[in-house]
Amino acid sequence: MGLVTCDVGISVDGFVAGRNQTLDEPLGVGGEHLHRWMFEEPEQHAAELAAITEAGAFIMGRNMFGPIRGEWDEPWSGWWGDEPPYHAPVFVLTNHARDPLEMDGGTTFFFVTEGIEAAMEQARAAAGESSVSVAGGASTINQYLAAGYIDELRLHIAPIVLGAGERLFEGNAGLDLEPVSSRSTSLVTHVTYRVGVTETG
């Protein structure tokens, strides 16, 4: 069975999205600056970018999949156009059942209504020996961290202060982390943590 990983962009003050997330600003006020490194320095971060998409299956919360709440009354197919960057099954946590949605390039969105454990089981079955990536947002990551599923947490710390928004680590006081590696460019600091291995003092 592969690792369960989580890559997430975060501000220095601990937010993975700004306040007021909308259709036009899906990451909230200022949140788009979290990902400048991806778009402005892709060559310098080729290894980190490859690691993000190497998982055999992904899990995300409904709010990361799209801005629609309640029943699926619109033909929303995600933020990523006809060919999303996942190229693998993506399990979307939702309270509202929906048929699987097959996209170009190998991405299929499956809608899971039975909760985070069921989604993890399905993602692991789909991934086989490959890793499963918990893709976001904050609430989904925080739930999987608290439930002990995540083996490796890869923070991509943008040098910005958002001041408000969606906070990583809520509900995870006392979480057991060990830094494995870190490196910086002018737009980001990558820090990889192993989760839940050592005893905290």
Add this chain to the structure above:
Amino acid sequence: MGLVTCDVGISVDGFVAGRNQTLDEPLGVGGEHLHRWMFEEPEQHAAELAAITEAGAFIMGRNMFGPIRGEWDEPWSGWWGDEPPYHAPVFVLTNHARDPLEMDGGTTFFFVTEGIEAAMEQARAAAGESSVSVAGGASTINQYLAAGYIDELRLHIAPIVLGAGERLFEGNAGLDLEPVSSRSTSLVTHVTYRVGVTETG
């Protein structure tokens, strides 16, 4: 004139002290784990430890100096014994005047009642060509960050989640930071930021 620097230990969720700071737990619940790297791995962090104390003068808030509030009715002389590790003038922000307090080893505590600008002026005069270090706590650092005084911010990120407490960066949304360097051991990730140099997009 030297740089104004700030070294501060911080949890991955952005707290520089836990909740319920008391005489017995000056860093609040769990806060002592912020500094395990200093005490358990001093050789591995000799450069960072030397950098913390190389300043020619220090500034701290009254709550960092001690747990006493209101008038100075007790002979409190700081947390650090007869020979504090500063070996330089330390300017303590307070609303209550008090005579300077000379300690062993070159540390003298001066009590400044005229606010953060006055304390910075006095610290710069005392430091000469050396740097001035804003030593803490969160409220003091946040005020100096917001006022634009700090040139270099050195975060020492402990792999712990405190969940509550004193938050760094409050009142500093939009702060302009650029990572300069980073490195990790199993107990800490050191990240140095230049403050207020580049234009944010």
